[in-house]
Amino acid sequence: xxxxxxxxxxxxxxxxxxxxxxxxxxxxxxxxxxxxxxxxxxxxxxxxxxxxxxxxxxxxxxxxxxxxxxxxxxxxxxxxxxxxxxxxxxxxxxxxxxxxxxxxxxxxxxxxxxxxxxxxxxxxxxxxxxxxxxxxxxxxxxxxxxxxxxxxxxxxxxxxxxxxxxxxxxxxxxxxxxxxxxxxxxxxxxxxxxxxxxxxxxxxxxxxxxx
Numbered sequence: 001x002x003x004x005x006x007x008x009x010x011x012x013x014x015x016x017x018x019x020x021x022x023x024x025x026x027x028x029x030x031x032x033x034x035x036x037x038x039x040x041x042x043x044x045x046x047x048x049x050x051x052x053x054x055x056x057x058x059x060x061x062x063x064x065x066x067x068x069x070x071x072x073x074x075x076x077x078x079x080x081x082x083x084x085x086x087x088x089x090x091x092x093x094x095x096x097x098x099x100x101x102x103x104x105x106x107x108x109x110x111x112x113x114x115x116x117x118x119x120x121x122x123x124x125x126x127x128x129x130x131x132x133x134x135x136x137x138x139x140x141x142x143x144x145x146x147x148x149x150x151x152x153x154x155x156x157x158x159x160x161x162x163x164x165x166x167x168x169x170x171x172x173x174x175x176x177x178x179x180x181x182x183x184x185x186x187x188x189x190x191x192x193x194x195x196x197x198x199x200x201x202x203x204x205x206x207x208x209x210x211x
Contacts, residue, residue, distance in 0.1 A: 001177065001207050004057065005200070006165065006187030008032035012039045016050055021197050022190065025204040028055040028080070030185065036060060041076040048077035055079040061109060063087045066094030074104050082132070085110040085119055093126050105129040107163060111136050116149060117156045128160050130182065135166030147175060154179050169193075170202040177210040 005026045007015050019029060029051065031043050036058060048056050057080035058073035066083055073081045083095045085108045095106045111134040113119045123131060133153050135146040146166035153162050161182040168176055169189030176184055186203060193199040 001181070002027035002055075002183045003200070003204055003207060004028035004030050004163065004165075004183050004185040005190060006030040006032050006059070006185055007191065008034045008187060009191070010035070012043050012046060015043075015047065018191070018196070019047070019051055019054075022200045023051060023054065025200040026054060028057055028183065030057045030059055030187075031078075032187070033059045033061055041072060044073060044076040044078050057082065057107065059109075062091065062095060064091055066091035067098045068094075070095040070104075070106065071098045071102075074098065074102050078104070080105045080107050080130070082107045082109045084108075085113045085123065085131070089122060089126060092123065092128065096126060096128060099129065107132050108160075109134050110149070110153070116152050120153065120156045120160070124157070124159050130161040130163055131157060132183075132185075133162070133164040133166070133181075140167045147179075150176065150179050150181065154181070168203075170199055170206065173203050173206050174210050177207050 003026055029047055044056055044058050056078050058078040059082045062069045062083040070081045083092050099106045107130040108123055108128050109132050133146045133149045135144050146164050150164045163183035164176055164181045165185035168186050190196050190200050
């Protein structure tokens with residue numbers, strides 16, 4: 001089980017300093033959508049260069065031109081790229097095609113997918129690598145958590161990996177670990193914590209103990 005740290009609000013220089021503090025407990029660094037919009041693909045290249053031991057995910061939330069946009073991120077150094085599960089299956093297949101050519105992986109972000117079991121069936125038919133439960137920031141503000149969607153995902157997934165994101169922190173992570181996803185994604189629970197090094201270590205410890 002891997003821990004993915006989502007970076008959204010920091011500048012590139014701030015993120016490099018932050019990662020140096022927490023790198024021992026992190027497996028995957030997510031270059032979040034706001035981060036990519038603000039800093040560009042150079043952020044992927046720079047973080048991969050400075051922390052080659054960490055995997056890097058580019059959260060592009062691709063909606064069209066799957067092959068081309070994925071290739072841009074992979075060539076910049078990304079190990080994973082995200083595509084939206086609500087988009088056309090042809091776009092998702094394009095992402096998967098170039099990922100397979102380059103030895104990379106595609107994460108299908110299931111945010112706002114209305115029928116998760118049916119979409120899982122369709123995505124596994126095209127050999128999607130990882131399916132991601134994602135309760136967005138606006139949904140979290142309305143009080144929603146990703147735990148129920150994760151239960152559905154785990155029940156119906158047969159061949160794809162599973163990741164989960166949405167307001168997870170050290171006090172809530174155990175219930176997610178109990179469902180045994182492949183990747184747990186934490187963002188502000190770490191980055192906004194008063195002691196991020198202690199928080200990320202506590203999350204990682206729970207993942208090891210409960211898995």
